[in-house]
Amino acid sequence: MTDLVPIPALPFDLQQTLDSGQVFHWVAEERGGYRGLIGETPVRVVQRREGEILVTPGAEALAGRYFALDHDLESICASFPESPAMTEAVAFCRGVRIIRQPLWECLATFLTSSMKQVSHIRQMSQALRQRFGERVPGWEPLALYPAPERLAKASEAELRACGLGFRAKNLLATARAVAEGVVDLEAIRALDDAAALAELCRLPGVGPKIANCTLLFAYERLRAFPIDVWIERVLRRLYFARKRNVTPARLREFAAHSFGPYGGYAQQYLFHYARSRPRSWLHESPGEI
DNA sequence: GGCCAGGTGGAAA
DNA sequence: TTTCCACATGGC
Numbered sequence: 001m002t003d004l005v006p007i008p009a010l011p012f013d014l015q016q017t018l019d020s021g022q023v024f025h026w027v028a029e030e031r032g033g034y035r036g037l038i039g040e041t042p043v044r045v046v047q048r049r050e051g052e053i054l055v056t057p058g059a060e061a062l063a064g065r066y067f068a069l070d071h072d073l074e075s076i077c078a079s080f081p082e083s084p085a086m087t088e089a090v091a092f093c094r095g096v097r098i099i100r101q102p103l104w105e106c107l108a109t110f111l112t113s114s115m116k117q118v119s120h121i122r123q124m125s126q127a128l129r130q131r132f133g134e135r136v137p138g139w140e141p142l143a144l145y146p147a148p149e150r151l152a153k154a155s156e157a158e159l160r161a162c163g164l165g166f167r168a169k170n171l172l173a174t175a176r177a178v179a180e181g182v183v184d185l186e187a188i189r190a191l192d193d194a195a196a197l198a199e200l201c202r203l204p205g206v207g208p209k210i211a212n213c214t215l216l217f218a219y220e221r222l223r224a225f226p227i228d229v230w231i232e233r234v235l236r237r238l239y240f241a242r243k244r245n246v247t248p249a250r251l252r253e254f255a256a257h258s259f260g261p262y263g264g265y266a267q268q269y270l271f272h273y274a275r276s277r278p279r280s281w282l283h284e285s286p287g288e289i
Numbered sequence: 290g291g292c293c294a295g296g297t298g299g300a301a302a
Numbered sequence: 303t304t305t306c307c308a309c310a311t312g313g314c
Binding site for chain 1: 304308309310311312313
Binding site: 291292293294296297298299300301302 | 303304305306307308309311312313314
């Protein structure tokens with residue numbers, strides 16, 4: 001293996017970023033670091049110390065963009081609403097970045113994520129890559145995420161064989177819609193947030209949660225605020241403690257208006273922090289933090 | 290073995 | 303409008 005090349009990254013926490021539930025295919029190596037694909041380019045990334053990462057020669061610019069090393073985390077965090085829990089989440093998530101993923105890979109992966117734990121999403125992603133994606137010579141077992149055209153040719157049974165369960169039907173239908181140009185993922189880049197959300201939601205199996213994840217993790221819409229079961233619990237505990245009849249619509253409205261232009265970052269930090277706490281954390285009252 | 294997991298879509302109230 | 307429920311699979 002050729003020597004890796006250092007690039008400055010401060011603050012950046014590679015391990016937590018890859019383990020924060022936004023990307024699912026990076027493989028930890030026994031000697032340390034990770035192997036993964038940035039689009040179609042195989043890359044090895046290692047972080048040995050604060051403030052820098054080492055990457056495969058030639059992939060410096062690609063990795064810097066993918067890992068969003070240009071995001072000004074200090075300004076982003078300063079824009080969050082004040083609260084003890086938010087402060088704790090920010091401290092815990094120091095260096096976690098919201099990365100820039102390829103559109104289809106991100107959309108399709110989150111399409112398979114419904115009612116699945118993060119480890120299961122990894123398994124399905126790997127199975128789909130191994131079964132339908134092109135291998136990368138010399139980088140086994142890495143394989144590309146299969147293009148919509150490839151999945152569109154698969155049968156629902158083949159997709160189910162990758163452990164997708166009822167999600168197979170939706171992935172197949174969405175792959176066909178994208179392959180046929182019914183929905184143009186690239187063209188969505190030009191739309192504003194609301195229009196982009198609506199366009200993504202036209203795809204079968206894609207609702208507001210998955211659409212917002214795709215907007216946040218692939219379309220660089222840092223205001224997008226996906227609400228899943230975890231974030232719903234966090235919002236209820238931190239901001240609606242002991243209040244009854246808080247509808248999902250009320251939560252959506254609150255999230256959209258309370259977290260500012262980088263609400264997606266706030267959401268990701270709260271998500272990652274809450275998932276790292278003991279289960280009981282979600283059931284304590286805010287005053288007990 | 291019951292419970293839950295980064296939800297969605299369609300039916301029923 | 304809101305509420306309810308089926309939908310597959312796997313880990314603990």
